[in-house]
Amino acid sequence: MDFDWSAEEEAFRQEVREFIDKELTDEVKGSIFIDTPARVAFVTKMADRGWLGMGFPEEYGGSPNPLPLAQFILNAELDRTGSPIIGKNVGTIASTIFHVASEEMKKDFLPKIFRNEGQWAITYTEPNAGTDLGSMKCRAIDKGDHFEVTGMKHFITSAHFCRWHWMAVRTDPDAPKHKGISILIVDHDSPGLSMSPMDTIGREGTTHRTNQLFFDKMKVPKSRLVGKINEGFYYMMQALDYERFAILSFASRVRRFTNIVDWYKNANFNGERPIEDNHTRRTLARMAARVEVGTMLERMAICKAQEEVPAVEAAMNKAWGATIGDEFAQMGLDLMGPFGGLWGGQHSPLDGGLADEYLMAGHARVAAGGVDTSKSIIARRLLGLPNALGKPELPTR
Amino acid sequence: MDLKLTEEQTQLQDIASKFMDKNCSFAFVRNIENNSESGYCPDMWQQFAELGWLGIIIPEEYDGMGMSTLDMIVLVREMGRHICPSPYLFTSVLAADAITRSGSKEQKAELLPQIVAGKKIYAFAYQEYSRFFKPEHIKLQARTDEEGYVLNGSKLFVEFADAADTLLVVARTGEADSQSGLTLFLVDRNSDGIETRQMPTMSRDKTYQVDFTDVRIPESAILGSLDEGWSALEPALHKAVLGFCAFTNGAGFEMHEHATQYAKTRVQFGRPIGQMQTIQGYLAQLIMELYGADMLTMFSAFQIDKGRHARGYVAKAKAFSAETVGHVMDVGSQIFGGIGYMEEQDTTLFLRRGKQYQLALGGTEYWEDVIAEEIIDREPVVLT
Numbered sequence: 001m002d003f004d005w006s007a008e009e010e011a012f013r014q015e016v017r018e019f020i021d022k023e024l025t026d027e028v029k030g031s032i033f034i035d036t037p038a039r040v041a042f043v044t045k046m047a048d049r050g051w052l053g054m055g056f057p058e059e060y061g062g063s064p065n066p067l068p069l070a071q072f073i074l075n076a077e078l079d080r081t082g083s084p085i086i087g088k089n090v091g092t093i094a095s096t097i098f099h100v101a102s103e104e105m106k107k108d109f110l111p112k113i114f115r116n117e118g119q120w121a122i123t124y125t126e127p128n129a130g131t132d133l134g135s136m137k138c139r140a141i142d143k144g145d146h147f148e149v150t151g152m153k154h155f156i157t158s159a160h161f162c163r164w165h166w167m168a169v170r171t172d173p174d175a176p177k178h179k180g181i182s183i184l185i186v187d188h189d190s191p192g193l194s195m196s197p198m199d200t201i202g203r204e205g206t207t208h209r210t211n212q213l214f215f216d217k218m219k220v221p222k223s224r225l226v227g228k229i230n231e232g233f234y235y236m237m238q239a240l241d242y243e244r245f246a247i248l249s250f251a252s253r254v255r256r257f258t259n260i261v262d263w264y265k266n267a268n269f270n271g272e273r274p275i276e277d278n279h280t281r282r283t284l285a286r287m288a289a290r291v292e293v294g295t296m297l298e299r300m301a302i303c304k305a306q307e308e309v310p311a312v313e314a315a316m317n318k319a320w321g322a323t324i325g326d327e328f329a330q331m332g333l334d335l336m337g338p339f340g341g342l343w344g345g346q347h348s349p350l351d352g353g354l355a356d357e358y359l360m361a362g363h364a365r366v367a368a369g370g371v372d373t374s375k376s377i378i379a380r381r382l383l384g385l386p387n388a389l390g391k392p393e394l395p396t397r
Numbered sequence: 398m399d400l401k402l403t404e405e406q407t408q409l410q411d412i413a414s415k416f417m418d419k420n421c422s423f424a425f426v427r428n429i430e431n432n433s434e435s436g437y438c439p440d441m442w443q444q445f446a447e448l449g450w451l452g453i454i455i456p457e458e459y460d461g462m463g464m465s466t467l468d469m470i471v472l473v474r475e476m477g478r479h480i481c482p483s484p485y486l487f488t489s490v491l492a493a494d495a496i497t498r499s500g501s502k503e504q505k506a507e508l509l510p511q512i513v514a515g516k517k518i519y520a521f522a523y524q525e526y527s528r529f530f531k532p533e534h535i536k537l538q539a540r541t542d543e544e545g546y547v548l549n550g551s552k553l554f555v556e557f558a559d560a561a562d563t564l565l566v567v568a569r570t571g572e573a574d575s576q577s578g579l580t581l582f583l584v585d586r587n588s589d590g591i592e593t594r595q596m597p598t599m600s601r602d603k604t605y606q607v608d609f610t611d612v613r614i615p616e617s618a619i620l621g622s623l624d625e626g627w628s629a630l631e632p633a634l635h636k637a638v639l640g641f642c643a644f645t646n647g648a649g650f651e652m653h654e655h656a657t658q659y660a661k662t663r664v665q666f667g668r669p670i671g672q673m674q675t676i677q678g679y680l681a682q683l684i685m686e687l688y689g690a691d692m693l694t695m696f697s698a699f700q701i702d703k704g705r706h707a708r709g710y711v712a713k714a715k716a717f718s719a720e721t722v723g724h725v726m727d728v729g730s731q732i733f734g735g736i737g738y739m740e741e742q743d744t745t746l747f748l749r750r751g752k753q754y755q756l757a758l759g760g761t762e763y764w765e766d767v768i769a770e771e772i773i774d775r776e777p778v779v780l781t
Contacts, residue, residue, distance in 0.1 A: 001406070001467060002399045003699045009398075069398065261772060275773050278766075285768035286761075289713040293689035296696060300688065303400045316685050372678060379677030382684065383657050386672045 003299070008067055016077045019049070024083055032078075032085045032252075034119050035161045039084045044116045046074075052090055053114030056098060061111030072249075072302045080251035089113050089120050092239040093166050096183075100227030100235055109185065118163030123186070123213065124236060125155045131373050133168070134177040134233060138215065140169035140184065147171070147184065147225075149192070149218040159195055159211040162188050168232050181232040185224045192218030200363055203343055206356045208363070238309060240369055250298040250317070253325050256357060257291045260284075260332045263350050280335050287328050294324050312382045319374040326361035333358055400692075406471045413475035416448070421479040423743040429482045435560035436603025437483045446515030451489045454636070455497060459509035466636055466698040470643040474691075477647025480746060482602065484518050484557040486644065491637035492519035492565050495581065499621030499629040508583075520561035520586075522552035522607055530759035531766075532567070532576050532627045537609065539568035539580060546570075546582070546619075548590075548612040554757075558593050558605035561586045566609075571624040579626035582618045589613070600750040635711045636701065638758055642694040642718035645754045649687050649725040652747040656680065656729040663734075676732060683725050690718040709771030716764040719755040726751025 005013065023045055027038035034043050046052060054070050056062025067073070071086065078085045094113045097106055112118060129136035138151030149169055159165070165186040172180030186193070193215055200208040227235060261284055264274050274280040297320050301313035332354045333340035342348035343355045365371045379385045402410065420441060429436060445451050453469050455461025469490060476485065489512060496508050511517040527534040537550030548568060558564065564584045571578025584591075590612035593605040621629035657680055660671030670676050697714045700707035730737035730748045737744060755761070 001402060001695060001699065003696050004703075005398055265773060281769035281773060282762060282765040284773065285712075285765035286716065288768050288772050289693075289717045289765075292710070292713045293686075293693055293717055296689050296692035297685070299398065300400060300692060303398060316688065319681070320685055320689070372674070375678045375681035376674060378681035378684065379671075383671075383677075383680055385657070385660060385677050385680070386669060 005069075005073075006067075009069055009073060012067055012070055013073050013077060016074050019046070020077060020081050020083060024081060028084070029082045031082075032087060033158060033161075034084045034089075034116075035158070040116065040119075043084055046086070047114060047116040050114075052086060052116060053094075053110070056094065056110060056114065060098070060106050061114040063114075068306055069302060072305070075249050076251040079249040080255050082252065082255070085249065088122055088166075089116075092122065093120055096235050096239045097226065099238075100231075102227075104223065105185075105226065119158055119161055121156050121159040121162040121165050121188070121211075123153050123156050123159065123165040123167040126151070126153055130155075131370060133236060134181070136168060136170055136181065138169050139173065140171050140182065140220065142171070143219075145222055147220045147222065149184070149186075149215045149220055152212065152214050154198060154210070154212045156211045156213055157208070159188070159213060160197065160209055164188060165213075166226075168236055171232075172230050175230060178233045180230055181236075182229050183226040183232040183235050184220050185226060186218070186220055190218050190220070192216045201359050202356060203352065206360075208360075250294045250321055253294060253321060253328075254291060256325075257287065257328050259350065260328060260354065261288070263332075264335070267349075274335065283331055283335060287324075287331050290324050290327065294320050297321075312378055315369075315374040315377040315381075318369065319371045319378070322361070322365040322367075322371050325357075325364050329354060329357040329361045402471065406468060409468060410471050410475060412448070413450075413472050414478070416444075417475050417479040417481060420444070421476075421481045423746060426480055426482060426746055430601040433482075434603070436557055437560060441481075442483065442518075443515050445483070445485070446513070449513075450485075451515055452493070452509075452513030453489060455489075455493050455509050455513055459497075459505060460513040461493075461509065465702045466639065467695060467702055469636075469640060470695055470698045473640045474643040474647035474650075477644035478651040480648050480651075480750060484520065484560060486637050486640045487521045487557065487565075488512055488517070488519040490640045491521055491633055492563070494636050495565065495620060495630060495633035498633060499581070504583075504620065517562045518557065518560055519563050519565055520555050520558045522555045522558070522564045522566040522584075524554045525550070525552060528760075530763040532579055533574050535567055535569055535579060536573075537566070537568045539570050539582065542613070545613065545615040545617075548582070548584070548609040548614065550609055552607045552609070554596065554604050555593075555607045556602060556604045558586070558607050559595075559603065564591075564607065565620070567626055567630060570626075576627045578624050579630075580623050581620040581626040581629055582614060583620050584612065584614055584618060598753060600753045602753075631708075634758075635707065638715050639694055639698050639701070639711060641754075641758055642690065642714050645718055645722040646687060646691045646694060648747060648750065648754070649683075649690070649722045652725055652729045652744060652751075653680070653683055653687060655744050655747075656683075656732040659733055670732075679728050679732060683721075683728060686717075686721040686724060690714070690721040693717055709768055709775075712764040712767035712771065715759065716761050716768065719761055719764075723751050723755035 023042055025038065028042045031039065034040055050063030051074055053062035055065035075085050090113060094110055097109055124133055126136050126138060138149065138153060140147040140149045165188060167184050167186045168181055169184055170180055171182040193213065196212050198210045198212050200210060202208065264280065264284060267274050297316050301310045301317045304310035304313045336349055339347055339349055340354065342352060344352035380387055429438065449462050450472060452461030453464050453472060454466065457463040493509065493512055496504060500508065524530065525534060525536060537548065537552060539546045539548050548566065552566065555564065564586055566582045566584045567579055568582055569578055570580040590610045592608045596604050596606055598604055660676050660680060661669055663670050693714045697707055697710035700710050726747050730744060733742065733744060736742050
């Protein structure tokens with residue numbers, strides 16, 4: 001057992017840190033999304049270094065992997081500093097294209113992803129198909145040379161700045177529900193697609209936009225079908241395992257928790273210093289242990305990812321990370337007395353950042369497969385418990 | 398980074414697992430609980446000696462195996478799976494490390510090979526009549542007289558005190574109510590003036606109150622330096638505490654397996670209860686906590702082996718492992734429903750131990766105070 005990073009890994013981490021020191025401006029900071037011109041430019045600079053396509057073959061625009069763990073080191077450093085991360089574009093979409101798509105699609109889309117030529121939305125969720133994605137209804141009808149798509153999606157992040165949708169649709173309404181779904185790549189400017197915003201809870205400047213999408217006889221060329229028809233559900237499940245890990249790097253939580261501890265270290269209420277109070281000290285200490293457990297589960301997921309899709313570890317990472325994020329936001333507020341409710345202004349702890357954290361933490365617990373969904377995955381795939389319908393676990397491919 | 402056990406560690410784990418399966422059944426544990434005064438099995442102790450386990454962290458020059466803290470963790474976790482009753486952690490980890498670290502040349506040459514050979518058992522006489530674990534609360538007096546020292550006072554929760562040959566006594570020789578002014582003494586269990594009384598516990602372990610009345614001991618019984626007992630003890634205590642975490646994590650994993658198995662086979666409403674999301678949620682939460690506690694324990698041991706400042710990590714490992722074992726034994730028992738609380742049910746062996754383990758070797762508040770010192774009072778904050 002060796003918990004240390006190798007000298008090569010540390011050297012790569014150093015290279016990433018130097019890049020971030022040089023390129024991370026205030027305009028770029030503060031979101032994992034590639035949603036503004038400054039953030040797009042930042043990510044393109046990473047693309048120029050070959051960091052988006054690490055580990056993919058050069059014929060698809062990839063670059064040699066400097067180290068097996070390079071992607072994780074890169075993402076951890078990005079996340080730690082509040083930079084846009086290498087998330088779904090590479091982790092979910094490029095990985096799935098590489099494993100299941102046709103040669104033409106690989107040659108077409110992989111280089112575009114690795115050069116950061118456009119952003120992607122993952123367009124799965126519907127009003128009646130949330131946790132139960134298999135129930136989706138948005139219909140794609142085979143019209144010979146194209147599919148005709150009609151229906152709606154909601155809670156779609158990134159749609160308002162995306163170029164393409166990685167979209168799941170129902171292609172066979174008569175098949176058992178998991179066996180009639182396919183994945184399409186859809187241009188955002190397709191005729192028949194319209195969109196309206198759904199903002200998450202929060203104060204101005206901290207909200208997170210998601211979107212509602214409507215499709216009215218939208219045409220999608222047959223060439224945009226990813227992999228095999230009606231196999232989409234399995235691609236989604238496999239990709240969600242990647243996404244849980246890619247999006248939920250633990251590094252930003254460590255940073256945010258450290259900020260809270262630092263705030264308490266310096267706080268002084270008319271001479272009363274919270275860090276001289278035993279209850280405050282022990283509460284912060286208890287949370288520090290729980291945060292450290294998160295770094296351990298993240299390590300387990302990283303190591304497992306070297307061998308196979310870390311489905312169970314990713315689910316643990318998701319469940320623990322999201323739960324802990326909520327616990328320490330609540331803890332930070334609970335120790336604050338009435339000041340916990342302040343949302344900015346003179347006496348507001350961390351300029352309202354803790355209240356923001358609390359609201360965001362709730363969102364994080366339900367995003368990308370909720371905490372309880374993750375626990376079901378652990379129960380079934382690791383512990384071998386039967387699923388709620390008493391059926392054997394769906395095969396994963 | 399590679400979180401897989403080495404080939405050597407895997408072998409050690411396999412041997413330990415097979416040994417425990419064969420020799421440490423629930424019936425064996427119950428027999429020790431009900432019929433043994435000493436709280437352990439001398440024959441098994443000799444087998445530990447033959448396997449080299451008693452000297453696992455003792456340097457090779459003193460007949461030990463000279464293995465790492467992490468290796469010890471791997472072994473003790475298997476003992477924990479079988480809740481194996483033995484004075485292993487106090488003898489072969491705590492005393493062995495304290496003597497290796499602070500003993501004189503003569504003490505090391507004499508005492509360490511005895512431990513390796515299974516000839517001497519140690520007990521840890523630390524806690525007194527205080528809810529707290531901080532060394533400040535130690536009052537047992539060691540005053541000098543012409544021939545050495547005279548001990549007066551009482552120690553509580555001295556596990557295996559009756560079986561022990563030697564008591565590792567932490568006594569006050571200097572300044573009161575302080576971390577300093579403490580000295581470690583290696584006291585012959587059979588010295589005049591020592592009386593023991595068993596303290597009944599819910600885990601039915603063999604723990605004792607030990608009263609010292611004018612117990613005379615020679616100066617040569619001091620381990621390390623006068624008045625500097627705490628700084629000699631703390632690093633050894635950290636190793637033993639990590640061993641204890643490994644033990645309780647092992648016990649937790651075992652309980653979890655029993656509960657999972659039961660959830661798969663117990664049928665109510667025409668289906669196995671493990672199909673219900675509530676039960677799945679419990680078991681998933683517990684296994685996450687166990688993985689976390691286990692990894693954190695190994696990570697802390699790794700830091701110690703690298704010679705790094707590991708105080709904060711050890712404290713996090715102990716605080717979290719303690720919470721976890723309490724939680725796993727409690728919720729795990731709930732999954733069994735009524736049978737989980739019947740005396741004949743073997744998992745009650747775990748239930749009776751869980752809470753007690755949580756409170757042992759420094760309760761959560763002690764280790765949280767240590768974490769707080771490390772993350773708040775030390776500069777800079779280091780959070781991995």
